[in-house]
Amino acid sequence: MATLELPAEQRVDRLERMWQPRPGILGWLTTTDHKRVGLLYFWTTLGLFGAGGVEALLMRTQLIHANNDVLTPGQYDQVFTMHGITMIFFFIIPMTTGAFGNYLIPLMIGARDMAFPRMNALSYWIFLASGIFLYVGFATGNGPNAAWFGFPPLSSRPFDPNRSIEFYTLALIFNGISSSLASANFIVTMFKMRAPGMSFNRLPTFCYAFLAASFGLLFALPALSADCIFLYLDRMVGTHFFDVARGGSVLLWQHLFWFFGHPEVYILIVPAFGIATAIIPAFTQRKLVAYPLVAVAELLVVFIGFGVWAHHMFVVGLPTITIVFFAAATAMVVIPSSIQVFAWCMSMLTGMPRFKTPLLFIAGFIFMFVNGGLTGIMFVAVPFDQQVHDTYFVIAHFHYIIFGAAVFPIFGGMYYWFPKVTGKLYFEKPGQISFWIIFVGTNLLFFPMYVVGLLGMPRQVYTYPGNMGWTAYNLAETMGAYLTALGIAVLFANLVVSYFRGPPSGPDPWLGPTLEWATSSPPPEYNFPVIPTVSSAYANWDDDDRELDARKLAEGVMVLEQGHEHPVSTTVDGLFSEVVELPHSSAWPLILTVCLSVVFVMLVIGKFGVAGIFAVLCLLSLLGWHSREPQEA
Amino acid sequence: MNRIRVLPLLPVGALALAGCGSKQDTLTPHGPAAKSVASLWWWLLGGAVVGLGTITALLILAWARRGSMGEGRQPGERAGWIVVVTLGIGVMVAGLAALFVVADIFVIRDTEAPAAGKTALTVRAVGHQWFWEFDYPGTSAVTADEMHIPARTPVLLVAKTADVIHSFWVPELNRKIDTIPGQRNAIELYADKPGRYRGSCSQYCGLQHAHMSMYLFADPPARYRAWLAAQSRPARPPTTALARRGERVFLQGACASCHTIRGTPAHGYVGPDLTHLASRTSLAGLTIPNRKDSLARWIVDSQHIKPGNQMPDLNLTGPQLQSLLAYLETLR
Numbered sequence: 017m018a019t020l021e022l023p024a025e026q027r028v029d030r031l032e033r034m035w036q037p038r039p040g041i042l043g044w045l046t047t048t049d050h051k052r053v054g055l056l057y058f059w060t061t062l063g064l065f066g067a068g069g070v071e072a073l074l075m076r077t078q079l080i081h082a083n084n085d086v087l088t089p090g091q092y093d094q095v096f097t098m099h100g101i102t103m104i105f106f107f108i109i110p111m112t113t114g115a116f117g118n119y120l121i122p123l124m125i126g127a128r129d130m131a132f133p134r135m136n137a138l139s140y141w142i143f144l145a146s147g148i149f150l151y152v153g154f155a156t157g158n159g160p161n162a163a164w165f166g167f168p169p170l171s172s173r174p175f176d177p178n179r180s181i182e183f184y185t186l187a188l189i190f191n192g193i194s195s196s197l198a199s200a201n202f203i204v205t206m207f208k209m210r211a212p213g214m215s216f217n218r219l220p221t222f223c224y225a226f227l228a229a230s231f232g233l234l235f236a237l238p239a240l241s242a243d244c245i246f247l248y249l250d251r252m253v254g255t256h257f258f259d260v261a262r263g264g265s266v267l268l269w270q271h272l273f274w275f276f277g278h279p280e281v282y283i284l285i286v287p288a289f290g291i292a293t294a295i296i297p298a299f300t301q302r303k304l305v306a307y308p309l310v311a312v313a314e315l316l317v318v319f320i321g322f323g324v325w326a327h328h329m330f331v332v333g334l335p336t337i338t339i340v341f342f343a344a345a346t347a348m349v350v351i352p353s354s355i356q357v358f359a360w361c362m363s364m365l366t367g368m369p370r371f372k373t374p375l376l377f378i379a380g381f382i383f384m385f386v387n388g389g390l391t392g393i394m395f396v397a398v399p400f401d402q403q404v405h406d407t408y409f410v411i412a413h414f415h416y417i418i419f420g421a422a423v424f425p426i427f428g429g430m431y432y433w434f435p436k437v438t439g440k441l442y443f444e445k446p447g448q449i450s451f452w453i454i455f456v457g458t459n460l461l462f463f464p465m466y467v468v469g470l471l472g473m474p475r476q477v478y479t480y481p482g483n484m485g486w487t488a489y490n491l492a493e494t495m496g497a498y499l500t501a502l503g504i505a506v507l508f509a510n511l512v513v514s515y516f517r518g519p520p521s522g523p524d525p526w527l528g529p530t531l532e533w534a535t536s537s538p539p540p541e542y543n544f545p546v547i548p549t550v551s552s553a554y555a556n557w558d559d560d561d562r563e564l565d566a567r568k569l570a571e572g573v574m575v576l577e578q579g580h581e582h583p584v585s586t587t588v589d590g591l592f593s594e595v596v597e598l599p600h601s602s603a604w605p606l607i608l609t610v611c612l613s614v615v616f617v618m619l620v621i622g623k624f625g626v627a628g629i630f631a632v633l634c635l636l637s638l639l640g641w642h643s644r645e646p647q648e649a
Numbered sequence: 650m651n652r653i654r655v656l657p658l659l660p661v662g663a664l665a666l667a668g669c670g671s672k673q674d675t676l677t678p679h680g681p682a683a684k685s686v687a688s689l690w691w692w693l694l695g696g697a698v699v700g701l702g703t704i705t706a707l708l709i710l711a712w713a714r715r716g717s718m719g720e721g722r723q724p725g726e727r728a729g730w731i732v733v734v735t736l737g738i739g740v741m742v743a744g745l746a747a748l749f750v751v752a753d754i755f756v757i758r759d760t761e762a763p764a765a766g767k768t769a770l771t772v773r774a775v776g777h778q779w780f781w782e783f784d785y786p787g788t789s790a791v792t793a794d795e796m797h798i799p800a801r802t803p804v805l806l807v808a809k810t811a812d813v814i815h816s817f818w819v820p821e822l823n824r825k826i827d828t829i830p831g832q833r834n835a836i837e838l839y840a841d842k843p844g845r846y847r848g849s850c851s852q853y854c855g856l857q858h859a860h861m862s863m864y865l866f867a868d869p870p871a872r873y874r875a876w877l878a879a880q881s882r883p884a885r886p887p888t889t890a891l892a893r894r895g896e897r898v899f900l901q902g903a904c905a906s907c908h909t910i911r912g913t914p915a916h917g918y919v920g921p922d923l924t925h926l927a928s929r930t931s932l933a934g935l936t937i938p939n940r941k942d943s944l945a946r947w948i949v950d951s952q953h954i955k956p957g958n959q960m961p962d963l964n965l966t967g968p969q970l971q972s973l974l975a976y977l978e979t980l981r
Contacts, residue, residue, distance in 0.1 A: 089856045089956055163853050169830060170813040170855055175778075260831035266814065267829065303722050305729030331816060332827045333834035336761055343753045347745040351738060358737035359729070361704060364711035366725030371715050379708050386704045390697035396745065397693060397752030399760040402824035403675050403686045406816060406851045470690070472673030472820045474851040477859035481935075483671050557722065 024570045028545050030577040035128075035541035038601060046601040048133035049541055053140050054119030055437075060144050061111040067151065068102035069501065071095045076461075076497035079490050082482030092478035093161040094180075098154055100164030101184070104284065105191050106147050108422050112287035113198055113233070114143060116429055117226045119437065121202060123532035123539060124220050126211025126548040126555070128582055131204040134602050134641065139197040141609035146190035149616055153183030160184035163476060165277065166247070168258035168269050173251045181251060182620045185244035190616050192237045199230035210585050211531070212574075212592035213550035220530045220553055221304060224311040225290025232283040232318040240276035243269055252622055267332060274325035282321040282349075284418060285385075286314055288425035289356055292378045295425075295432050296360055298526040299375035300367025303554055305359045313352035320349040330401050339398055347396045353389060357382060372526075373447030377428025380455045384420020388413050391466065406476075409469025415462045427454070427507060434511060435521030439537040442514040450510060453503030461496030464489035529554035534562060547574040547583055550590070604641040608634055670845030670864065673820045679846065680822035680839045685759040689752060696744065703736070760824045763837040768805035772796055772838075776808070776815030776828040776850065779857035779958060780921050780934045789911065790880035793921030795929050797876050800843040800867040808834045811918075813855065819848035819865050827852055840867030847935075856957035862935035879981075883912025884924050887979050895976025898969045903961065910980065919959055926980045933958065945974055 022030075037043040037052070047053060074095050078086045087095060118136065122129055130136045153159055158179040162171035171181045206219065206227050219227075246257035247269065256262035258269050297304055304310055326334060326342040360382055369375065391413040395401040404410060427450075434442050468489045473480060480486055524533040533556045535544050546569040549561040556562070568574050576582065580598035585591060611633040618627035678684040774796070775782040783796040798804045808817045810828035818825035819838070826836045840846065850861035868876060887893045896913070899905060905915035911924040929939050936955050937943040948970060951960040965973065 089859070093856065167814055167853075170853070175813055175855065265831070267832075301722065302719070302724065303726075305726060306733045309730075309733060331825050332829055333762075333832055336757065340753050340757070344749060347749050350745055351741055354741040355733055355737040357704060358733045361707040361711065362725075362729035362732050365707060365714065366719075366729055368717055368719045369711050369715050371712065379711070382708060383701075383705060386701055390700045393745070393748070394690075394693045394697070396748055397689055397756070399682075399686045399752060399756045399824060400689050400693060402760060402826075403683070403690075403820060405825060406853075470675050472675060472847075472849065474818075474849050474858075476853040479859050485672060485674070554722070 022572065024572075027569070027572055027575045027577050031542045031545060031575065032540070034577060034579055037541060043601070045606055046137075046603045048129070048137050048599065048601050048605075050118050050122050050130045050133065050136060051437075051539065051541075051543075053136050054115050054117075056140050057110055057114035057118060057143070060140075060147065061107050061115060064102055064106040064147055065111070068099050068107055069504070071099035071102065073497055073501060075099065076494040078478065079480070080494040081491065082484075082487050083479055085479075087478065089478045090161070093163075093476075094154065094159035096476060097160045097163050097184075098150075101150065101160060101187070103418070104164065104280070105188065106143075106150070108284045108418065108426070109195060109233075110143055111426055112284075112291075112422070113195070113202065113226065113229060114140065116287065116291065116426070116433075117198075117202060120433065120532055121205060121223055121226060122209065123436075123535065123543055124223055124530045125206060125209060125214055126531050126544060126550060127205065127209040128543045128547075129209075129580070129598050130201050131209050132201050134599050134605050135197050136201050137602070138605035138608060139194045139201065141606050142194040142197070142612065143191065145609050145613040145616075146187055146194060149190055149613065150183060150187040153179065153187070153620075158183050160187075165273055166269075167273075168247060168250070168266050169260075171247060172258060179620055181247065185248045185251075186616050186619055189241050189244050189248075190612075192241050193612075195233050196237055199233040202226055202230040203234070207587045208584050209582065210590050211548050211550050212583055212585050213590055214555070214585070215590040216588050217308070218550060218553045218555070218590070219311070221293035221307065221310050221314065222290040222530065224314045225286045225288075225293065228315045228318040229283045229286045229290075231315075232279045232286070232321065235322070236276045236279040236283065239272045243272040243276070246272075248619075252619075267329075270329055270332065271325070274328040275322070277328065278325045279318060279321040281414070281417065282318045285421045286318060288381070288422045289314060291425040291429040291432075292360060292381060293356075294528075294530065295374045295378050295428055296363050297367075297554065298432070298528045299372060299378075300364055300369050301527065302363055302367030303529070305362040305366065306355070307553060309355055310359050313355045317349060317352040317356075320345065320352065324349055327395055327401065330395075330398055331405050343396050343398050347393075350389070350393055350396075353385075357386060357389075372431075373442070373444060373451055374428040374432035376448060376451045377424050377431065380451060381421055381424035381428065384416050384424055384458070388416025388420055392417065404469055406474055407469035408465040408473045408475055411475050412462050412465030412469060415458075415465070419458055419462070424454075427451075427504075430507075430511065432526070433532075434514065435525045436532055436537050436539070438515050438518070439521055440514055440518030441521045441525060442518055443510055446506060446510040446513075450503050450507035453506060454500055455503075457496050457499030457501075457503050459496070461493050461500055464492045464496075524556070527557075529557050531555050534565075545569055545575065547576065602641070604637055608637040608641070611637055670847055673818075673847040673849060675820045678821055679841050679844065681841075682759045682823040682837065682839070683821055685756050686824060689756050692751075693748075696748070760836070762835040763803065763805060768803045768837060770799070770802065771805040771807060772798060773807045773809060774817050774828070776810040776812070776817070776854070776861075777921075778812050778855050779850070779861040779955075781817075781850075781861070781863045782811070782921060785877060785880075788877060788881040789883075790877055791909070791911075791922040792880060792925065792929070794862075794931060794934055795864045795866065797866045797868055797873055798838060798840065799870040799873040800840045802839070802870065804838040806836050806838045808836070814852050815850045815854045815861065816852035817848065818851040819846050819863070821846045822865065825851050838865070840865075843867050843869050850934075857934070857955055860934045860936045860955050860958075864931065864935065879928070880925055884910050884980050886912075887976055889975065891972050891975040892979050893976075895972035895974065898965070898973045899976060902965075902969075903963055904973075907959070923977070923980060927978055928981055941974055941978065944977065945970060948973065 078084050161180050249255040250257050256264040258264045258266050323345040327346045468486045471485055473486050521537055523536050531548055546565050549564045581595050582598050584594050584596050586593050611630050614630040615627045676687050678687045771786050773784050781794050784791045808826045808828045815828045816825045822838050823836050826834045846865040848863045887896050907917035907919035909916050909922045932939050933955050
């Protein structure tokens, strides 16, 4: 090539020019940069986390004492339904896969972007639109109100006559499109975009976790979408999928919903496992104990997770033999989790642990996850499950899992990667204080729920009598909720102040094991000036390889500065196979999303003609998507 | 219009019923099934304490090693593997297998739907938005929110629904069972001793899911038989002039279109059967006690006591209300 004799600085200059984003707001609206998409996801999910959190505080305020009337029953029903939908579909999944996955996975595998950068932008815009769509329903008094699991016949037209369930079904389908696109993109990215040398046995465990979650979403979401389409058709067109009087079945809904809903639980927490397996090696300066077992366990937990759905249905009157089968599967799914828990603990125990804020959150996560996991194991015991099903015991269990095992690592991850994203160090002392407030707060919030559950308090009640022995526990829970909110406020205040006042972090403040720490903080648009050399799963600890990268840059090997060039590797062995050109920034993902949003709004109000017209516009914008783009010289 | 105005009554009436049988505690079982589940729980708790204790101990040991310096990036890998495989796989598999065998092969027999012929008597519980209807197949007895069974007698409870999915649950006697449209689910109820046991709907069923509770009275067998005989009879015609006027208000007004009083032309099915209303201790899914004042408030202003319930505002005049109350009091 003619550029061979260029000095290294000029090659990097050329890379800079090639990857230069459009300036200002237009740059953000048309971006295909995985880091920018990740940040957009981050800010959006944070806003929705705030909404879901306010909903939680409203519920806890209503339940602070018996016979309270802060909320009307109708408001309470909407608030708890929105809380569940928001936290699951609009906070944790988009925060882990959308924000953390988007920002970090290409960096960890030594790539410059996702495999399909425009599809990546599309998944974000659709996610944003589906979030707005759901909250427009809520704001107009049509918030979903049949619980996050929306069981018919309560969610069918005769029992829920306004538009609440249309917003529910369509928001979940809409959101599912976004998650499916993102999942497919992650899978192809991790299969094909790894830096040459990163064979599958050198893939960081963080990536294994996201791979498992992506496969899980891709296979679980169709069941949910089908379910939502059936319910939509029942309500809007008059089909009878769930109409028992006309030969339908209400349990069909539950089977399809939980066929999605249980893998979903693992989809929520496996990325958090990935965050834990990224943080633990950095703060113990030790490779993860039993890496191959952990990697397999991350995949296995999602796989077995597809075989346990009916344990949500132990009281609907299934035959005993069916129930026992699903109880056995539920017992099996514990094993991959217990492998990981012991691997994390032994890594800390045999390494050189430094309990900085991120590792504190991971230690807290292990405690919370084991707590919630052990009560989850109790549901293997069918008679006990049938006793506490739909009580606060279950609420306690899955909040220990979802808050403890998914949100704790998310918070730990925010601290851990804060220097990478901002180039600043956070302040350690307030970080540790925020951990302890959140740790005490969540335990005060969730532990009493076990007790009131055993004392017979059903879930999803807007109030309760004062003579049941539940009042003191509910008061403690509400205090815990506000304490948790305070801790989260301290956390974000710390990050905001650190962003403006924090000392510079340099590229690698933690001596991190993975490749995101091999580039500057924040990373340049093209991530790496030279495609990194990889010869282990802890690539950034291989100092020889990093020296080799510097020599490669000087010699112009694997700099690929002729455009958005990217090497493609073989799927298993990670051998270099070819160089492809990645697409540049584009407005088409946003245009397509706007058209699609109109389709969904029209479907809510049953204007099928207009919806059809805009569906055609969606197809046309897909054509525009593939039009040629200007190539820079 | 001499319409009665009453102060809003907060649904705290259940306070008056405090005392025996006001809890629904899974850990104070009063029947064999609930006892099995409760003892299973204590074993599960023991196991969980050991599990959480082990992991917490490992975390504290790791904390104690903070800041220590080691050599290389894979110290103690062999020890790590051994712990992961022995504790993480070996002990867990053994523990889970034991749990599965005990709980799902043996204890499950105590909570399964009873085999045909095992029970002496059947009660049908029908969930409605938002009250429980109980009827006694083979008799014409129908009641609401309060069911009676003979103590120390195995009873088959058949759970049905009139609308959406509810869940029948009296935790001190047995586990819960959902009422699924188009399906006939069943559990066994057995009370060790006479008493009052509380239950709740435990499947979210709409606006007033929170006020869909019930009492289960386990009576000595003789008293149960007398109760059932009384409940099976149609209502006695009212004897006083005031109560007769009340009956006319009931039959000619909106009441009869939703409620049944056996022995009269009232055959509505939207609300509970009121044939023996005065024999009940509570109203509206245990929302308020069955006293004259609270019944009056319920008739006049039920939407304030239990918002969203199916009972409309009847716009009764004062005299109409007084006569209606007098009539309802006769429904013993």
